[in-house]
Each structure stands twice: as structure tokens, then as C-alpha cells.
Amino acid sequence: MKEFQRKQLLERIEREGATVGVDIPDSITVQGEDLDLHAFVMEIRRRDTVPAGERERVDRAKKNLRRERLERKQRLEDENISVETGEQLVEAIIGIDRALNALEQLGPVDIEGKADAQEVADRKRWMQFLQKALGKNDDTHGVGRGQGR
Structure with missing residues (x-):
């Protein structure tokens, strides 16, 4: 991948409206574990508020998603990868951002x-x-x- 291509991909993940119209991925590997991300977010969002017992689970998921996002962004910045791999990383990062946005908007x-x-x-x-x-x-x-x- 050429440096200008890397910069374009990095710009895409930092763009203000990057998550607009993007679906939450059905599943994703986060910290080495497969997570049914779409089902998890939809299960949590069905409720008006997050019950106290679920709050820890949601907070842990958000923390792991942020960590996974950072690791993928660092791969995009630092590793010698193909444009195709870079595109896949960008799509995954944007999907993670979409899931994080949905989880952040949960009620008190x-x-x-x-x-x-x-x-x-x-x-x-x-x-x-x-x-x-x-x-x-x-x-x-x-x-x-x-x-x-």
C-alpha cells in the first residue's frame, strides 16, 4: 500500500459522518473472541434503560470494542498491508464505531x-x-x- 492510500483510509475512519448509513456487523472478532455484535446491540437497545445487572456487561463490551478499534487502526497505520486488507480494516473499524455509537446512546x-x-x-x-x-x-x-x- 502506498502512503497516500494509507492516509486516505485513515481519513475515512476519522470522518465525522463515517457511520451514517452503515450497518452494525453481524459478528466480529474482538480481543480474540467471536462476538455476535449485531444481536448483542439489538438485544440491549430493545430496552428503554439498561438494567443495573447488564450495565457491567455493556461497559465491558464498549471497552473491548474501543480496544479492538485502536488495535485495528494501529495495524492500518503501522503494518505493511495490502490495500484490500486496509479496506477490510476500515470497514471493520467503521462497523465498530457504529456499534459503539448505538451503545453510547442507551438510556440511563x-x-x-x-x-x-x-x-x-x-x-x-x-x-x-x-x-x-x-x-x-x-x-x-x-x-x-x-x-x-
Whole structure:
């Protein structure tokens, strides 16, 4: 493969809309194990939210997919491969990206936990607002206030 061909292939995987219209591959070998990727993503996406018991499985799958993507990209960048092999790597990487996008768009795992976190953040913003409004958040820390008088 010539260097300009390699650069074109690398540009394809980094393109903003590379995954638009691309199907998730039926299966893929990830970290040495065959994974029915399409079936896995569709099974998880059928639900509105990911149950707590499945979250670890989904997170592990995303981590492995990211690692596999990186390894394939490094092969494309570094190894002396044919254009045909490069094309296959690009198609696989784009398919992995499509699966990752689908998994990233899943709903929240723990609605109550998310609501609690939002409430804590709201309280913190309110306290910061009050401190600022009451002058308690002033950086001068009393310098010039009645000192020496």
C-alpha cells in the first residue's frame, strides 16, 4: 500500500459522518473472541434503560470494542498491508464505531441515582448563588472592612 492510500483510509475512519448509513456487523472478532455484535446491540437497545445487572456487561463490551478499534487502526497505520486488507480494516473499524455509537446512546441505568445527583448539583448551585449574593464568596476575606478603625 502506498502512503497516500494509507492516509486516505485513515481519513475515512476519522470522518465525522463515517457511520451514517452503515450497518452494525453481524459478528466480529474482538480481543480474540467471536462476538455476535449485531444481536448483542439489538438485544440491549430493545430496552428503554439498561438494567443495573447488564450495565457491567455493556461497559465491558464498549471497552473491548474501543480496544479492538485502536488495535485495528494501529495495524492500518503501522503494518505493511495490502490495500484490500486496509479496506477490510476500515470497514471493520467503521462497523465498530457504529456499534459503539448505538451503545453510547442507551438510556440511563439508574433513574433514581440520576435524579439524586441532579438534586445535589441543584443544591450546590443554589448555595453558590446564595454565597455570592450575600458576599460570602468574596476573595477579599474581609480585607479593608473596618480594619484599623
